Amino acid sequence: MPRLLAVLGGITVIAILGFIMLPAVVVTLAAFNGRAILSFPPETWSWRWFAKALAYEDFGSGFRNGLIVTAWASTIALVVGAAFALALERYEFRFKRTLEIVLLSPLVVPHFTVGLGFLILAAQLGVARGYAVVVACHVVLVLPFVLRSVYVSLRNLDPRLELAAASLGAPPHRVLTTVTLPLLLPGLVSGWLFAAILSFNEFTASLFVTAQRTQTLPVALYNYVREYADPSMAAVSVLYIVLTAVLLTFATVFLGLGKVLNVEAPR
Amino acid sequence: MRLPAEGSAPGAAAATSQDVAVALDGVTRRFGETAALDDVSLSVRRGELMTLLGPSGCGKTTLLNLVAGFLAPDRGEIAIDGERVTDRPAYRREIGIMFQSYALFPHMSVAANVGYGLRMRRRPKAEIARRVEEALALVKLAGLEDRRPRQLSGGQQQRVALARALVIRPKVLLLDEPFSALDRNLRGAMQVELKQIQQQLGVSTIFVTHDQSEALSLSDRIAVMAAGRIRQLGTPDEIYRRPSDRFVASFVGDVNVLPARLEWIDGATAVVALGETRVEVPARPLAGTTIGAPVDLFVRPEELRVAEEGEAAVHGTVAAQIYQGGHVDLHVDVQEAASGRVLLRVSGHEAMARWPAGTRIGIALVADRAIAFSRA
Numbered sequence: 001m002p003r004l005l006a007v008l009g010g011i012t013v014i015a016i017l018g019f020i021m022l023p024a025v026v027v028t029l030a031a032f033n034g035r036a037i038l039s040f041p042p043e044t045w046s047w048r049w050f051a052k053a054l055a056y057e058d059f060g061s062g063f064r065n066g067l068i069v070t071a072w073a074s075t076i077a078l079v080v081g082a083a084f085a086l087a088l089e090r091y092e093f094r095f096k097r098t099l100e101i102v103l104l105s106p107l108v109v110p111h112f113t114v115g116l117g118f119l120i121l122a123a124q125l126g127v128a129r130g131y132a133v134v135v136a137c138h139v140v141l142v143l144p145f146v147l148r149s150v151y152v153s154l155r156n157l158d159p160r161l162e163l164a165a166a167s168l169g170a171p172p173h174r175v176l177t178t179v180t181l182p183l184l185l186p187g188l189v190s191g192w193l194f195a196a197i198l199s200f201n202e203f204t205a206s207l208f209v210t211a212q213r214t215q216t217l218p219v220a221l222y223n224y225v226r227e228y229a230d231p232s233m234a235a236v237s238v239l240y241i242v243l244t245a246v247l248l249t250f251a252t253v254f255l256g257l258g259k260v261l262n263v264e265a266p267r
Numbered sequence: 268m269r270l271p272a273e274g275s276a277p278g279a280a281a282a283t284s285q286d287v288a289v290a291l292d293g294v295t296r297r298f299g300e301t302a303a304l305d306d307v308s309l310s311v312r313r314g315e316l317m318t319l320l321g322p323s324g325c326g327k328t329t330l331l332n333l334v335a336g337f338l339a340p341d342r343g344e345i346a347i348d349g350e351r352v353t354d355r356p357a358y359r360r361e362i363g364i365m366f367q368s369y370a371l372f373p374h375m376s377v378a379a380n381v382g383y384g385l386r387m388r389r390r391p392k393a394e395i396a397r398r399v400e401e402a403l404a405l406v407k408l409a410g411l412e413d414r415r416p417r418q419l420s421g422g423q424q425q426r427v428a429l430a431r432a433l434v435i436r437p438k439v440l441l442l443d444e445p446f447s448a449l450d451r452n453l454r455g456a457m458q459v460e461l462k463q464i465q466q467q468l469g470v471s472t473i474f475v476t477h478d479q480s481e482a483l484s485l486s487d488r489i490a491v492m493a494a495g496r497i498r499q500l501g502t503p504d505e506i507y508r509r510p511s512d513r514f515v516a517s518f519v520g521d522v523n524v525l526p527a528r529l530e531w532i533d534g535a536t537a538v539v540a541l542g543e544t545r546v547e548v549p550a551r552p553l554a555g556t557t558i559g560a561p562v563d564l565f566v567r568p569e570e571l572r573v574a575e576e577g578e579a580a581v582h583g584t585v586a587a588q589i590y591q592g593g594h595v596d597l598h599v600d601v602q603e604a605a606s607g608r609v610l611l612r613v614s615g616h617e618a619m620a621r622w623p624a625g626t627r628i629g630i631a632l633v634a635d636r637a638i639a640f641s642r643a
Binding site (some may be wrong): 158160161163164165167169170171172174178182183 | 362383
């Protein structure tokens, strides 16, 4: 009887894992379809959709635009988020609770609302729909995640470490550079990575605030699927998965990402 | 090391200003409505180990933080080595501090931890290396320079924290409950070692603890604190044998409280009646008490003994015997006692056989070392 339960348990786990992997598997197989339709399973096999996807102008520019927006948005969000997290954790002031609610509010405001808001605002102010609007929009969207990540690492930082440093003769700016920031580094890096992944994948708000010149990869994919239904989109997806996997593997092996993200125990 | 003169009145600062390492003058610090420290004045002599002893919330940690510069006083002045430091930030006070949690920098090696204060002072590399080596030798940690704090045992971490605080040659060393994270055996060894190092270097030290036995065994002087004030300042022996009030008497060491009656006062001596027994006690705590009034007699467990026939002050029934190796603790049910129980500390293992639980015994006082306070 216990043996039967163990077998059933194993099957359940495998089924759940399979279910999680299913979309990626389906899309990957669809990318190799020889015919110009998105279908599963494919009847004939071909690499040609990868060639087409790589050659397609909008995907290339979408990828580059996405990198530009992501780099700016997650970096700005990190600096702003870290400063706010520090203020919220360390100081008592009026309207502290209100500030916290406002900073976390993008979590409950739908992305299309944020996108629409920025679209109206940009039009009203006469700002051209350039990168600035897209970046600003993404900063607002990823800020809560950066804030949370830095806030949690600040909470886990023993304030006595900073007091000890001060007692040993370190003025405030040197306490910050020699003790606080090095110990916050895991939180800062994971906050940045989280923000970058969210920003690069963001679609709903980006649809409103991007123009042809600034459209990011998800928007480019959407515009493509409105006109064509061939497997080159599946091919882009596969490239995206492979690229991310390679980057994460590289970061884990060579930069000790596991330690940075606190998924590996330090001991 | 300098011992305070025997019999010096508690709190009377006979020391000249040059002998004072830390001076607090009328220091008050409030948190919201409550005064964590209420108009406290205290002088720590140079080279002395001064203990701040009291229950949690008595203000001892606040006092330590004020000396360190982590907090600013609402009123009053603080001086270190004769210099006013009330407005000086912590990083310019030249103090060494050791926290209960040690607060070692987890991202630095042992050597980098110990050398941190010297790097902040921009000392030359060679000097830092030499002084770090000396400091680690002092705390017997030579050879562990490259380890990370998390690779060390609790006792080793504490030694690193001590070396890190001492290497900058602080004007005053502050110890915040340093032993409470250690297990019992290690604690005793570390206490002896800390005391040796403190005396060897002659560093003025303020030691915060809530553990009265730790305070009694380590201190040159003890300041017993409660509710933001210093209740008594004196040598461990003064605190233990001549507590100034009921709080100090019950907080420091074990004590029995027995109801008695004030018979008469003659100069510095008073006599109280405990049953048929007359007991001589110091008159000072009884000043203003009317003759014949009920008073509480405070007696240490080692100053009681099992009475011979006819000389007992009170009677009771042995409730439990606790064998302690060198002596036996007899817990005796005594109706008159304030807590209903009296604790006797009798030497020798034969006590176990002579007075088993259930035995009815009489209790007498060994010597006139008891102290009486008027009823609150």
